[in-house]
Amino acid sequence: MTIVRSIANSQIISTLSNHSNKLVLNTFLPLCYGYKKNYYYQNAKKYYSTTNTNTQFVNEEFNKARKMIAKDLHKKTLASMEKAYGIMTEYDRTTYNKSPLASSLGSFKDSIDQLKDNSFLLVVVGEFNSGKSSFLNALLGDRYLKEGITPTTHRINRIEFGETISQHTIPSRLSNTEHEIIQLPVEWLKEFSLVDTPGTNAVIEGHQEITEHFIPKSDLVLFVTSIDRAFSESEKIFLEKVKKWGKKIVVIISKTDLIENNPLSSNAQSELNEVINFVKDNFKSQLNVEPMIFPLSSKLALKAKLELSSSINNLNNNLNNNNNSSNINYNNLLSSTSVEPNNINNNNKYTQKFYQELENNINWKKSKFLDLEKYILQSLDSNERVKLKLLNPLGVADKLYSEFDEEYRSQQSVLDFDFENINLAVAQINEHQIDLNKDLRHQLERIDTILLRMENRANTFLDNEIQFSNLLKLLRGEEIRNQFEKHVIDGTNQEIEQLVRNLVDNIVDKNTKRWKSIIDLINQKSSNKSQKVVGFIRDTHDSSDFSSNRQQTINDMGERTTKTLSSYDRDNESLLVSRDIKNAIYQAILFEAGTVGVATILSTAFFDLTGVLGIGALAITGLAWVPFKKAQLKRSISSKITNLRLQLHDTIQDHIGEEIRISSNKIQLGIQPYIDFTNNESKKINDLSIKLGECKDERQTLIYDIEKYFK
Ligand SMILES: Nc1nc2c(ncn2[C@@H]2O[C@H](COP(=O)(O)OP(=O)(O)O)[C@@H](O)[C@H]2O)c(=O)[nH]1
Ligand SMILES: [Mg+2]
Structure with a gap:
């Protein structure tokens, strides 16, 4: 609720630039998690339920019970993981030669910490230039992340919730580089953290290490592959590593507009299907998994959202001009700390309006971005997230x-x-x-x-x-x-x-x-074996005796x-x-x-x-x-x-x-x-x-x- 209250604070509102208005408009509405969850969530669900007949409404009691189970399983998982971590750390500590477990232990710790953290960590990976930053921008509704080749794209960008838009760097724990922390006042970021990575085949040293460091931590991996070079050899190698961490991978085939806009392409759909099948087959044969695949165009999606933001602003202006009491003002909508029953319809109308507008937008339709947003909002509901969060350290x-x-x-x-x-x-x-x-x-x-x-x-x-x-x-x-x-x-x-x-x-x-x-x-x-030997006699009570291997x-x-x-x-x-x-x-x-x-x-x-x-x-x-x-x-x-x-x-x-x-x-x-x-x-x-x-x-x-x- 803090975000809502603070946005309600006129002082803060006045400091929010147009930029952030757009941001909240474009992201808050489609992914209105957390805040007034029931209200927005139901609205969104109702909205999606008209397009997705599989949506199930679970009853309240069942949800309550499941919450308790979730809490219990969270406790048990944490206890078991911390126990395992303790045992392995002790083993590693008393091993003279660096044990092969040492490198994975840090990652294991990260994944345990991630379980303690409330936010759901979505890590976007893929080769350099595959369209990761563009995808996140489209999701967030504006160009918050630098696209293409710029110095900052060499860094890990972590996007998280903040009361105001801000950006700072923190030193990386693993290398000499820095991480870019971008805070955005987006309500659903209270539950999600996004990580934009430089790329798996980045030429600059250290990137791969950082990218691979975030994988073990992640609750869900979004793998972005560009349609013009989908599933390359280096991607395959990288994905094998991801899979070893037991991660669920969702695949995004980006830049689908390239096919449609290609004058040489006679049948864009069949070409797209070909790529989808290629990716699917490869995943199956190489990684033995059948992932969810979302082909989309971030470029068109962002374009649509940006277009919509200006049209909504116009709409607001019109509404405000025509009827001030209707209260479907963009800022007002966000600043409501409680949604009065008589406002629901208006807000609902507003939500619906937003999606209708988007649906009518030709670029949005072409972008096929909706499926992915639906996945994040609807399929990746709190149950699925609980599951993935719990499975994260268990996989590691x-x-x-x-x-x-x-x-x-x-x-x-x-x-x-x-x-x-x-x-x-x-x-x-x-x-x-x-x-x-x-x-x-x-x-x-x-x-x-x-x-x-x-x-x-x-x-x-x-x-x-x-x-x-x-x-x-x-x-x-x-x-x-x-x-x-x-x-x-x-x-x-x-x-x-x-x-x-x-x-x-x-x-x-x-x-x-x-x-x-x-x-x-x-x-x-022994000489044949001693190289591999992880042997030592170390009196665990006497830490000075570190020399005897x-x-x-x-x-x-x-x-x-x-x-x-x-x-x-x-x-x-x-x-x-x-x-x-x-x-x-x-x-x-x-x-x-x-x-x-x-x-x-x-x-x-x-x-x-x-x-x-x-x-x-x-x-x-x-x-x-x-x-x-x-x-x-x-x-x-x-x-x-x-x-x-x-x-x-x-x-x-x-x-x-x-x-x-x-x-x-x-x-x-x-x-x-x-x-x-x-x-x-x-x-x-x-x-x-x-x-x-x-x-x-x-x-x-x-x-x-x-x-x-x-x-
Ligand atoms: N045509 C088209 N170009 C895209 C799309 N997404 C990204 N790009 C372009 O691909 C290049 C790399 O994108 P970027 O997001 O920076 O890739 P990253 O290195 O994976 O973060 C940039 O020039 C983007 O403009 C898309 O959906 N369609
Ligand atoms: Mg990038």
């Missing part, structure tokens, strides 16, 4: 859902690779452990051999030394003991030490090699683990091990604490011998003890060596076995970030898929309801 959402499905598939295939890599790496770690343990067993066998040789040496020593002829030497325990140490024991520990040192070296070398082979395997397998993770863990693996101090470690071994050998054979060592065994044996000799029983049984003691010593040494073997096995198993476990763990820990990363990614994408699955179901239900209630 569908595009995003399919883009997500695409993303999901590609992510899954990368993750499959990752899991395969991880399995291979884990298998390698197991193999590594088996391999090292095999080496360990092998070295233990060699230690056994060394000990066996020592036992043999001990036996030989005992055979050679424990003899009656050697009695004196035997009695000097220290000497025999030194000899035993020198001939039997010495060298054994060095040999074993060397073996252990080799074993440790071997582990360190094999660790490094194995790790390298695991990393190579992961890198090599998938490749980074792999690189980092490579370096880190190589370092920890080579940080193993092989010299120190083998020194420790060898010290243990040395102790074990000497303790077992010679100085074993708490048990009887070799030396003790020997000296005990010798003591026994000397004891025997000392009591002078030498001749009797003494010598008979020698072989017996020798055998006893051999058995004792053998059992000592067996113990030693077991002890060495234990010691080496403890040290080296532990080292094998530690290094395998280090490798396992090395790939852990990659495992975490992959699990994390997998969980994220699957969670997203589940959540979006719910949104998809909601979308289906909503579409079903919208189609059901707003047929």
Whole structure:
């Protein structure tokens, strides 16, 4: 009502130029939405109902119910769309590489905002020079938009409601250009916003981007194609994009007067039909839709409206001159804040007069513009608009859902690779452990051999030394003991030490090699995929950790683990091990604490011998003890060596076995970030898929309801 009141305000009226008078006259009447809706709407409907028998009058109650349903569906659609937007934005935010969804998300947001906005966004698209601006001028009734090639036609023009005619620019959100905002005091613009676009094949960079930006937002797309080059290749490409946003497209074939005025054209109607069929067929085959097609001439339509405006003014003058009380004054008509019942007829008469005048106008008839105005006024009634408005974000959402499905598939295939890599790496770690343990067993066998040789040496020593002829030497325990140490024991520990040192070296070398082979395997397998990979580990609680994407993770863990693996101090470690071994050998054979060592065994044996000799029983049984003691010593040494073997096995198993476990763990820990990363990614994408699955179901239900209630 504000417009009406403000126009009623004489001050504003006086500032309105003739220009705006014409504007309101030519646009307000044919498209008298909103203001005194029932009155004008019914008038218009009655008017159209005489020409269109299909018009249905729906009963009031039904309308009321439908309004409530509309409100409810609006709420539900908004909630579902905002939920989906939230889910996808979060996914995009936590994705290191720019996700392919990023570009569509802005458009999705726009379409949601458009649902919140009350106005119905009609976006006029088509190639440069196809007649878009001229069409809007014809619709608005005057030349508000520049036609042809001028600097402003390079800009997006948004036409919206304003209390007075005004024009200003606002910077574009997407590019360096500006948008032209044209405000007109046209009542129906309270419900409609119009967007005039520069053209889909505009030569100046950035236009296409802007044009495509407005498409996702639009509630309805009016596609203008010129009759002299209808449905060109570039139009086809453009329309495919429009269709992907799930938009309803209405087709205008412009400049039909060109055929009629063509002196070479013998049968204009059949030529026109040909073009219509061509466009229709192409839409069907290329886009799989059957659009509404309006062939028209904006040039003739505007001409007719401009002619009419002057004749109405004359009519007003006449009426005012003849009867001032009739009140069918153009300005008065618009300025009525309420339409008194006794005025209705006059106004109705006026409306009718307007259309009759237009109908009688030869240019208007020829323009075929009426069909399109009827479509906007009548067919595109509030129900249809509710439906299209609700379907707008749902259509855009569908595009995003399919883009997500695409993303999901590609992510899954990368993750499959990752899991395969991880399995291979884990298998390698197991193999590594088996391999090292095999080496360990092998070295233990060699230690056994060394000990066996020592036992043999001990036996030989005992055979050679424990003899009656050697009695004196035997009695000097220290000497025999030194000899035993020198001939039997010495060298054994060095040999074993060397073996252990080799074993440790071997582990360190094999660790490094194995790790390298695991990393190579992961890198090599990943390199094919990593370009496409949208992977990362990002702690959502710690926004500083933005650097670790998938490749980074792999690189980092490579370096880190190589370092920890080579940080193993092989010299120190083998020194420790060898010290243990040395102790074990000497303790077992010679100085074993708490048990009887070799030396003790020997000296005990010798003591026994000397004891025997000392009591002078030498001749009797003494010598008979020698072989017996020798055998006893051999058995004792053998059992000592067996113990030693077991002890060495234990010691080496403890040290080296532990080292094998530690290094395998280090490798396992090395790939852990990659495992975490992959699990994390997998969980994220699957969670997203589940959540979006719910949104998809909601979308289906909503579409079903919208189609059901707003047929
Ligand atoms: N003959 C004829 N010319 C038209 C018609 N509509 C537009 N034109 C002309 O086509 C050219 C491009 O029109 P314009 O509306 O600026 O196209 P836009 O670039 O799509 O906005 C201008 O020279 C217009 O005068 C029409 O219905 N008939
Ligand atoms: Mg233009």
